[in-house]
Amino acid sequence: MIGTQAPVTVGWENIPKVEGGRAKQLFFTWFQPAVLFALLAFWYYAPNSIAVTSTAIGIGIGFKLLMLGLEWLVPRHDSWRLTWKELTTDLFYVGLGYTVLRMVDSYIGDGAMIEAVQQSFNWDKFAWFTVLPLLVQAFLISFVFDFGQYWMHRGMHNWYPLWLTHAPHHYITQLNINKGAVGNPVELFLIGLGIGGFFDFLPRAALLAGTLGLAVGTYQHINVRFNSPKWWRFLFNTTEHHSVHHSQDYEATRSNYSGTWIIIDRMFGTCVDGEAELLGMEGGRRMSVAETMLYPFTEGWKSIKGRFGKGHLDPSEGATAVPAE
Amino acid sequence: MNLRFIDWIWHVRGSLALAPGQSGDDAFARLDPLFRERNTHHERTDDTLTFSKKDQAAQDKMAIFDGGVLQIDKGEAGPVMRYDLISRGLLFCFLAPLLFLGFAQLTIAIGNLEKPSTEAAKKKPEKKKAELPMNPIDKALGAPAPDKPKKKDKDKDEDKKPSPTPAYVFAAIFATLYGVGRIFEARWIKALFKKSLLGS
Numbered sequence: 001m002i003g004t005q006a007p008v009t010v011g012w013e014n015i016p017k018v019e020g021g022r023a024k025q026l027f028f029t030w031f032q033p034a035v036l037f038a039l040l041a042f043w044y045y046a047p048n049s050i051a052v053t054s055t056a057i058g059i060g061i062g063f064k065l066l067m068l069g070l071e072w073l074v075p076r077h078d079s080w081r082l083t084w085k086e087l088t089t090d091l092f093y094v095g096l097g098y099t100v101l102r103m104v105d106s107y108i109g110d111g112a113m114i115e116a117v118q119q120s121f122n123w124d125k126f127a128w129f130t131v132l133p134l135l136v137q138a139f140l141i142s143f144v145f146d147f148g149q150y151w152m153h154r155g156m157h158n159w160y161p162l163w164l165t166h167a168p169h170h171y172i173t174q175l176n177i178n179k180g181a182v183g184n185p186v187e188l189f190l191i192g193l194g195i196g197g198f199f200d201f202l203p204r205a206a207l208l209a210g211t212l213g214l215a216v217g218t219y220q221h222i223n224v225r226f227n228s229p230k231w232w233r234f235l236f237n238t239t240e241h242h243s244v245h246h247s248q249d250y251e252a253t254r255s256n257y258s259g260t261w262i263i264i265d266r267m268f269g270t271c272v273d274g275e276a277e278l279l280g281m282e283g284g285r286r287m288s289v290a291e292t293m294l295y296p297f298t299e300g301w302k303s304i305k306g307r308f309g310k311g312h313l314d315p316s317e318g319a320t321a322v323p324a325e
Numbered sequence: 326m327n328l329r330f331i332d333w334i335w336h337v338r339g340s341l342a343l344a345p346g347q348s349g350d351d352a353f354a355r356l357d358p359l360f361r362e363r364n365t366h367h368e369r370t371d372d373t374l375t376f377s378k379k380d381q382a383a384q385d386k387m388a389i390f391d392g393g394v395l396q397i398d399k400g401e402a403g404p405v406m407r408y409d410l411i412s413r414g415l416l417f418c419f420l421a422p423l424l425f426l427g428f429a430q431l432t433i434a435i436g437n438l439e440k441p442s443t444e445a446a447k448k449k450p451e452k453k454k455a456e457l458p459m460n461p462i463d464k465a466l467g468a469p470a471p472d473k474p475k476k477k478d479k480d481k482d483e484d485k486k487p488s489p490t491p492a493y494v495f496a497a498i499f500a501t502l503y504g505v506g507r508i509f510e511a512r513w514i515k516a517l518f519k520k521s522l523l524g525s
Binding site: 044045046047048051078079081083084085086087088089091092094095098099100102103106130131132133134173174202203204284285286287288289 | 363380383389414418431432457471472495502505510
């Protein structure tokens with residue numbers, strides 16, 4: 001039963017709306033769709049010289065700065081306010097993602113693995129994909145990746161070894177723009193695996209798909225309230241959905257696994273429409289950077305010792321991590 | 326080496342004059358709520374308060390500090406509260422640029438190691454790239470046609486080499502964050518103590 005361990009609001013009708021003047025309400029109602037459609041139009045029509053990855057990186061950084069500004073001006077919860085320490089810690093994980101993780105990913109990530117598979121079986125890419133309309137390609141790239149991410153994420157909540165890598169991310173106690181990067185690097189590597197490399201697609205379609213991630217997925221971790229339209233909440237993941245997933249209530253965390261397309265959760269019966277303010281594990285204990293880095297290994301070692309070590313009686317004796325299965 | 330010369334990196338020290346007639350007991354009583362936060366342990370003697378924190382909550386007003394000592398001294402002009410606070414966060418942020426500079430060097434070193442194998446790979450016969458198609462719907466809607474495939478040029482290949490730039494950018498970000506944090510968190514904690522001491 002959801003909400004027995006910590007407060008969780010269930011049902012859209014029970015979720016507060018943005019309060020204030022008409023202009024403010026209009027802004028926070030139409031901002032999300034307006035930005036999404038503007039970006040889709042931009043990437044659809046931009047000349048080839050502009051439709052390049054560096055432009056996407058620039059837009060991504062600009063968008064995050066804008067969101068940081070909104071978090072500062074109109075925070076959803078005061079208890080999620082960004083502090084110097086939170087910002088510094090979050091940026092450390094973001095920095096790891098842009099440097100070491102990217103390097104590791106280029107050698108043993110999905111791209112490298114798929115290339116190896118294609119070479120050993122002499123497979124060509126699915127070239128027919130490129131003749132589909134651009135927006136269909138973009139939708140398929142985004143949806144197929146999210147579908148894989150959904151199952152990896154759900155697996156992390158149901159299989160103890162995977163859970164050990166994901167658990168540190170659930171020790172975040174507030175949602176901010178960079179919180180998606182907070183977690184053990186092993187988890188961040190695993191969640192980034194996809195099968196997109198098997199397909200051949202137009203570069204523009206990949207940029208359009210990236211925009212869906214930026215203009216939708218970003219709102220998973222953000223301390224701003226939007227009056228997202230009904231169709232948006234039906235199709236896409238929102239801060240509300242993701243706050244339920246991060247709540248201190250165990251049952252509530254077993255929901256809303258997708259990254260962008262919440263409709264995947266609806267397909268598999270794991271969607272919970274609602275929101276929560278109290279987030280984290282162990283009643284909201286904030287995990288340090290050092291513990292985040294070591295957690296899967298220290299807890300894994302404890303579990304192995306508990307199971308196979310000398311004089312073991314109870315396999316769960318050594319483990320302190322609350323299994324998510 | 327005397328740590329005193331470098332421990333300003335992670336220590337925040339300062340002093341505040343107590344209000345005329347304010348006793349040490351009264352001062353610590355007013356500051357008490359700050360040390361009643363979750364995961365904060367504190368001890369008091371007559372004129373000294375020692376505290377330590379572990380896994381402090383994000384919104385703890387003293388979250389940046391992991392421990393410290395507050396002491397009431399009887400100054401010539403009246404009692405003064407002196408404090409010496411320790412922050413692992415500040416130390417971590419001070420060292421982070423070095424870590425990212427290390428990542429940049431690692432990226433460059435790996436890039437250099439890779440050069441020979443990239444050159445070997447270049448010798449492989451390249452498949453002729455087919456022209457990229459365009460769906461009639463996209464044509465009708467006016468989307469720009471994909472560029473015709475060009476011959477792979479050397480510059481483009483070199484662009485694909487892992488770049489150390491992000492690591493340099495993050496080194497600069499953390500250096501800036503350290504400067505901001507070291508100055509403003511020190512001012513902010515002084516203001517917080519002052520507000521608590523003067524508060525009714």
